[in-house]
Amino acid sequence: MKDGIDMASYAQSWLGLVRVIHQVEAELARVMQSAHGLGLSEYRALAALAKAPDSELRMQDLATHLQLNQSSVSRMVERLERAELSVRDVCPDDKRGVYTVLTQKGRACLAAAEVDYEKTLEAAMKAHGCQAWLSVAMAHAQ
Amino acid sequence: MKDGIDMASYAQSWLGLVRVIHQVEAELARVMQSAHGLGLSEYRALAALAKAPDSELRMQDLATHLQLNQSSVSRMVERLERAELSVRDVCPDDKRGVYTVLTQKGRACLAAAEVDYEKTLEAAMKAHGCQAWLSVAMAHAQ
DNA sequence: CACCCGCTTGCATGGGCATACATATATCAA
């Protein structure tokens, strides 16, 4: 951090960043919910599952990926199961573990939602002028 | 958006950005709650009130500033009042309006919390390497 | 009067914390 920047403006800028992220996330959530009946966390869980080997992940891994509490993930997976987008499966080598496995329906739902997600994201970011942050994010992730 | 960037990595970078913001916000919330009994929105409401003329704001203004629903603000102000950090006051020229006014106790609470907030913010950002985003945010806010 | 606007309130939802429970692993005694 540069010396010339005082704390107050530091906090102020942070607030600005948080506000924009919040708006874009809210827009994403609104679209996902109304167009596909998916919460944002649910959509991201599906996306994570689709990318995982065998389309399955353990609760903990989902929790880490989604930055959610383990209990929240447990309930989110419950919702996914009610919608038949995933099924639970026991972990053969560790009977404490539970896999959440993407179903065909889940994969189809994801495929349908993905388009809207990405379109909405791009539009919202354009609307809020935050491509600049994104390029930093890309550099950050290498 | 550049042509060479495909949608998937676009979304991926966004996810990275959201994750980091979320972690820092969570850390801030944890510290504010444990050290001062304040939720993040509550802290930010106090800060907004302190900066406002006469240390008072109407519900709508708070809602805009905090990016919260009006109903959420109504209840948040209720919490502030229970903690005696603010008081409601009717708007003399428009009796529909309600001012939330910072109390002495509220001002004191804010002063105490501000230090921790800024210290925590700086530390968390350093820990997650997101000064780069902040500088973009500053440029964004001029 | 009819209509709008600002706030509040009922309700539903998603999330976190603490806890319960089952399984896994380590340690120790005989």
Place this chain on the structure above:
DNA sequence: TTGATATATGTATGCCCATGCAAGCGGGTG
């Protein structure tokens, strides 16, 4: 080695809180 006990780990559940939406209520405005 075997068995017993303590501890750690992975999930699920109870409870509470903050938030959003929609409806209600009351004051303003034409």
